[in-house]
Amino acid sequence: MDPVWVILGAAVIVATLRDIVATLFHPLGRSHIGRWVVGTVSWVGHRLSARFPPATVLIGPIGYIAVVASWAALLIVGWALVFYPFLPEGFSYDSGLVPDRNAGFDTALYISLVDLTSLGYGDISPDGSLLRILGPVETLFGLSLVTASVSWLISIYNTISRRDAFAHEVHLSRKAEERLGEKLADADPELLERLLGSFTRQLVATRRDLIHFPITIHFRSEDEEKALSGLMPFLGGLVDEATGPSRPHALRVRGEMLRMAMDDFADTLRERLGIDGETTEAILGHYDAHQRPGGSPPDISLPWG
Numbered sequence: 001m002d003p004v005w006v007i008l009g010a011a012v013i014v015a016t017l018r019d020i021v022a023t024l025f026h027p028l029g030r031s032h033i034g035r036w037v038v039g040t041v042s043w044v045g046h047r048l049s050a051r052f053p054p055a056t057v058l059i060g061p062i063g064y065i066a067v068v069a070s071w072a073a074l075l076i077v078g079w080a081l082v083f084y085p086f087l088p089e090g091f092s093y094d095s096g097l098v099p100d101r102n103a104g105f106d107t108a109l110y111i112s113l114v115d116l117t118s119l120g121y122g123d124i125s126p127d128g129s130l131l132r133i134l135g136p137v138e139t140l141f142g143l144s145l146v147t148a149s150v151s152w153l154i155s156i157y158n159t160i161s162r163r164d165a166f167a168h169e170v171h172l173s174r175k176a177e178e179r180l181g182e183k184l185a186d187a188d189p190e191l192l193e194r195l196l197g198s199f200t201r202q203l204v205a206t207r208r209d210l211i212h213f214p215i216t217i218h219f220r221s222e223d224e225e226k227a228l229s230g231l232m233p234f235l236g237g238l239v240d241e242a243t244g245p246s247r248p249h250a251l252r253v254r255g256e257m258l259r260m261a262m263d264d265f266a267d268t269l270r271e272r273l274g275i276d277g278e279t280t281e282a283i284l285g286h287y288d289a290h291q292r293p294g295g296s297p298p299d300i301s302l303p304w305g
Contacts, residue, residue, distance in 0.1 A: 009081025060219030
């Protein structure tokens with residue numbers, strides 16, 4: 001048995017598990033495999049969107065599927081590398097199979113795939129006590145991958161739901177201005193103060209969600225008019241109007257808090273997600289462009305965490 005294959009396989013398995021754990025549980029979303037896969041899908045999707053506009057809407061879902069598929073493929077390859085040195089002596093073969101003709105790496109991949117998916121065909125089965133243990137262990141890895149993928153998907157859609165609910169509230173505020181024919185900043189200062197406080201809290205929460213689940217930047221809103229990226233200028237206008245020198249002190253404080261929350265949000269977009277721009281206004285402008293069909297993708301060479 002050549003231990004080099006086993007060591008290499010163990011390294012692949014550990015690296016994959018680390019990426020899964022980092023994606024799901026690290027507070028800063030420090031994923032590397034997932035980041036590269038989603039970044040590549042985003043790069044391709046944005047270039048296809050010039051001819052096929054719906055491509056940008058599909059970037060998030062396809063990116064999620066691609067990441068999960070990458071994790072599964074790496075686990076299959078890693079375990080195949082572990083099993084490969086034990087072929088054919090370490091396994092029993094069905095009478096219809098010739099061991100020497102079924103001892104290549106393709107057979108190791110087949111064994112690994114069967115174990116990971118818990119299919120258990122029985123045509124090739126382990127002989128040694130260690131191999132008998134490793135097979136069920138890989139099956140546990142496969143079940144854990146399914147659980148992790150579902151948990152991640154639920155987290156992603158909860159995050160998107162909070163973001164879009166926040167965007168919808170901002171959208172309704174803008175529509176209220178249009179229907180009433182007057183600026184929200186001209187309304188009751190206490191009412192506007194509470195509204196700005198609500199926007200600040202939701203924007204802070206949206207930023208934290210984006211840090212923990214950066215893939216959500218690639219999940220577009222179905223209605224562009226209600227997309228958060230396109231509503232940020234409206235929030236900026238509210239801040240400017242609420243922080244005027246003639247405004248009540250409490251309202252100005254709320255306005256400045258929302259301004260700082262927007263600055264923090266923009267910094268996160270630039271430093272962690274590769275959105276271009278030197279000022280908050282420029283970053284948010286590029287962010288809006290990235291969310292529209294034909295927009296250029298963020299720089300995938302930048303780390304997520």
